[in-house]
Amino acid sequence: MYRARLFAIRHSGAFGWIYGRLERLMIALDPVFARLGYNRVERPIALVERVVKGVLFDCRMCGQCVLSSTGMSCPMNCPKELRNGPCGGVRPGGFCEVRPAMRCVWVLAWDGATRMQGGDRIREVLPPVDRSLKGSSAWLRVSREKAARLREAREASRTTLAQAFPGARRNEPSTAPLAEEPPSAVNRGQRR
Numbered sequence: 001m002y003r004a005r006l007f008a009i010r011h012s013g014a015f016g017w018i019y020g021r022l023e024r025l026m027i028a029l030d031p032v033f034a035r036l037g038y039n040r041v042e043r044p045i046a047l048v049e050r051v052v053k054g055v056l057f058d059c060r061m062c063g064q065c066v067l068s069s070t071g072m073s074c075p076m077n078c079p080k081e082l083r084n085g086p087c088g089g090v091r092p093g094g095f096c097e098v099r100p101a102m103r104c105v106w107v108l109a110w111d112g113a114t115r116m117q118g119g120d121r122i123r124e125v126l127p128p129v130d131r132s133l134k135g136s137s138a139w140l141r142v143s144r145e146k147a148a149r150l151r152e153a154r155e156a157s158r159t160t161l162a163q164a165f166p167g168a169r170r171n172e173p174s175t176a177p178l179a180e181e182p183p184s185a186v187n188r189g190q191r192r
């Protein structure tokens with residue numbers, strides 16, 4: 001597993017790209033999930049997420065995935081579970097203070113972030129872990145939230161148009177002036 005984790009961090013650019021596509025797919029599937037019921041799809045999707053991310057990233061299913069902000073290095077693999085950078089005990093060569101055979105997840109995170117699009121996000125302070133989300137699917141929660149925000153934005157733009165319409169009607173003539181009829185049409189009408 002540790003080797004797979006190092007592989008994922010070495011290829012963080014590709015994994016970040018795949019993650020982006022997966023997120024788009026999940027957002028597109030929002031109407032399907034809504035129809036089936038998010039509560040119903042939670043368990044199977046969380047199971048798939050647990051297996052896939054467990055193999056690739058040693059995922060601990062914290063429920064608030066931050067891999068795209070941490071160079072695809074899962075911070076929950078830090079023995080101290082630090083979410084915002086390393087502790088002061090990193091050993092020479094970037095090894096962990098608690099598990100000397102393991103490289104510090106934050107040293108790896110910094111390395112992975114340099115290869116990722118938007119890798120600068122590693123500088124942003126992450127919120128503390130909400131333990132109540134442990135075991136839930138981060139994929140599903142994030143895509144559901146983003147889909148809801150997109151829906152709200154679409155609804156807001158529709159409302160803006162609807163509100164702007166009465167004003168536009170007041171300022172513009174409600175009907176366009178009649179255009180000249182082409183002679184052929186007039187003649188045809190007279191022949192009938």
Ligand code: SF4
Binds near residue numbers: 058064
């Ligand atoms: S940040 Fe959380 S959800 Fe993401 S890989 Fe680590 S434990 Fe899993």
